Amino acid sequence: MAAATMSMFSRNKQKKDGERSSSSGNQQAAAVPPGMRKGPWTEEEDAQLVWFVRLFGERRWDFLAKVSGLRRTGKSCRLRWVNYLHPGLRRGRITPDEERLILELHAQYGSRWSRIARSLPGRTDNEIKNYWRTRTRKQKAASQAKTAASASSSSTVTTTASCSGSPSSGSGSLTAPSSSALRESGGGDGEDDAELDEESTTAASQHRHQQQQQEESSYTMDQFWNEIAAADAAASYMMVDGWGGAGHPAAAEPPVPSSPVWEYLSDYSLWRIDDEEYYKKMLDAS
DNA sequence: AACTCAATCAACCGCAGTCGG
DNA sequence: TCCGACTGCGGTTGATTGAGT
Known part of the structure; x- marks a missing residue:
């Protein structure tokens, strides 16, 4: 599980930053304000986003994007959180x-x-x-x-085709x-x-x-x-x-690190310091 | 080993709904 | 009521990966 998520994470890392933005044409340039980053997220951006979501909650994404110092739109932040960073996400194939x-x-x-x-x-x-x-x-x-095959050979019907309605x-x-x-x-x-x-x-x-x-x-x-x-x-x-809430029946079990950034952050030194202290640092830095 | 191609998935866009001023 | 900001949704695109040749 962890290996799978990490591989996905590293896969994301491999994408070249800004590659999409350069190849996507003028439409996207108009949609994203100047100075804003686009394309794949880096580990640092992920970590930063997770921190600020923890601080401010999953709301006011534009505000969050601004105070976090991420050069991303609120929309992009929300999408990243919802689709990738949310701790309740389940990874792996659809069962x-x-x-x-x-x-x-x-x-x-x-x-x-x-x-x-x-x-x-x-x-x-x-x-x-x-x-x-x-x-x-x-x-x-x-x-x-199937239709192409039946058109080409209308005389004989294979028995294998008849039982495989769905791929x-x-x-x-x-x-x-x-x-x-x-x-x-x-x-x-x-x-x-x-x-x-x-x-x-x-x-x-x-x-x-x-x-x-x-x-x-x-x-x-x-x-x-x-x-x-x-x-x-x-x-x-x-x-x-909320996902992974304390009262959840599944909470009795050890939490599964479902998102790679949580694993990343568990080793991330800043993760261990107080939220407010970190927020101060971030504000000072920006 | 090199190449091709289909599958997968992250991320983007535009649009519509909601809400507060 | 109108307007703008924010949010969420559905559709689409394109990079990466892995299997097959």
Whole structure:
């Protein structure tokens, strides 16, 4: 876990500063005020941001960006915190259970990623959005390949193609929502909806696949819905107490360093001094 | 070893909603 | 009611990585 997060951190470090800003064209130059930094965050910036979020809370991002001395917009600071530095973030691959949940919730809410993310504690809307995008792309490519194959050879039908409605079936656990549920969802953009409809056409085969997998993994729908309820409960709990709050059931367990900067900061000498003292130092320095 | 290509993910943008003056 | 600042969201882009050839 720690190794994984650190590798991600170092990966971020490897990005060249300002590379994006130079390659992104005039639009971005207009969006970011002059003198503001853009592109990948450095470890120092991360550490600084974490400190000031601790001091001022997850609010008033413009103010925070200013007093911290970071040459970043408030918006950028918020995004960095929410998507990367937040201590409650969960790292690593989307699990099969999460996949299933995302599928359910997408059928329910469409492309309202933040809403979906609320039911997946520790996952960000950005993460889920990226995951979904990858998944739909794969699905699209697979279905295109399938239609191309069937067009080229209309006489013979291979048996292998018929059981692989989804490319993600390899990961083993996606359950397509019912077509009625998909239609009721209403939300979502056109592309996704179209792909979901496409998905629903293979619902029967996927359902068989799902049953097969349920038998294999002994994973019942009761368990599935219990987990959804638990996730919702956890999410609402976090809304009240904050992520990783003291009263959280998980707090009984040793906290998992979910964000690399926390590991970084644990060795960072300034981390050990008093907040106010540090704040003074920072103000003096700036 | 060098190259290609798909997957992943961080970060950006524009837009819309909310809130206080 | 209007306006500006702030915040959050969804869509998109592009750098990096890793697997395959």
